[in-house]
Amino acid sequence: xxxxxxxxxHEVTEMGQEVTLRCKPISGHDYLFWYxxxxxxxxxLLIYFNNNVPIDDSGxxxxxxxxxxxxxxxxxxxxxxxxxxxxxVYFCASSPGTSTSGELFFGEGSRLTVL
Amino acid sequence: TQLLxxxxxxLSIQEGENLTVYCNSSSVFSSLQWYRxxxxxxxxxxxxxxxxxEVKKLKRLTFQFGDARKDSSLHxxxxxxxxxGLYLCAGARGTSYDKVIFGPGTxxxxxx
Numbered sequence: 001x002x003x004x005x006x007x008x009x010h011e012v013t014e015m016g017q018e019v020t021l022r023c024k025p026i027s028g029h030d031y032l033f034w035y036x037x038x039x040x041x042x043x044x045l046l047i048y049f050n051n052n053v054p055i056d057d058s059g060x061x062x063x064x065x066x067x068x069x070x071x072x073x074x075x076x077x078x079x080x081x082x083x084x085x086x087x088x089v090y091f092c093a094s095s096p097g098t099s100t101s102g103e104l105f106f107g108e109g110s111r112l113t114v115l
Numbered sequence: 116t117q118l119l120x121x122x123x124x125x126l127s128i129q130e131g132e133n134l135t136v137y138c139n140s141s142s143v144f145s146s147l148q149w150y151r152x153x154x155x156x157x158x159x160x161x162x163x164x165x166x167x168x169e170v171k172k173l174k175r176l177t178f179q180f181g182d183a184r185k186d187s188s189l190h191x192x193x194x195x196x197x198x199x200g201l202y203l204c205a206g207a208r209g210t211s212y213d214k215v216i217f218g219p220g221t222x223x224x225x226x227x
């Protein structure tokens with residue numbers, strides 16, 4: 001069975017450029033999450049969706065970040081304009097969502113470097 | 116402020132040794148999970164504990180949830196090189212996913 005699929009795996013861009021990260025969750029999972037991981041701050045929840053609807057985006061750093069989920073099988077996280085401090089590994093995860101003790105299934109991550 | 120603390124931050128041991136890593140908080144959790152993350156990959160769930168005092172075993176790994184549901188430990192017996200990775204604990208403080216927080220992790224290196 002396919003897991004959570006993220007693209008690109010690596011992205012190097014220059015400050016000011018737009019970055020779009022993509023995620024395909026596991027089929028049938030009702031919840032989709034975007035996390036950011038850095039050495040300094042660990043894993044931070046940016047936003048999560050339930051049935052394609054954003055439920056909580058309080059973790060989104062600022063207006064430069066936006067996320068969409070146009071359908072049950074696709075989500076994007078966009079950064080515009082990007083800044084060096086956005087450099088991190090961005091993870092997408094999905095869950096069947098029966099409870100908060102349920103398993104989060106993570107993708108392999110997108111490593112973003114902003115020069 | 117880290118709501119979930121993990122110790123030690125780094126651990127390097129010889130193959131065959133035993134070790135324990137800890138996850139602590141001043142908050143009470145409704146459930147707590149342990150994940151292992153290997154380099155270049157996403158975290159993978161190892162176990163979920165929900166009852167205070169609960170002990171779960173997964174082969175050579177033993178997980179314990181504190182009686183007050185504020186802390187947890189992971190004990191590995193006879194560590195193997197395949198145990199190398201970042202061990203993350205994640206606590207749920209309510210019924211919504213924004214109440215799930217991750218600790219900073221313990222980076223374990225098992226040397227042959």
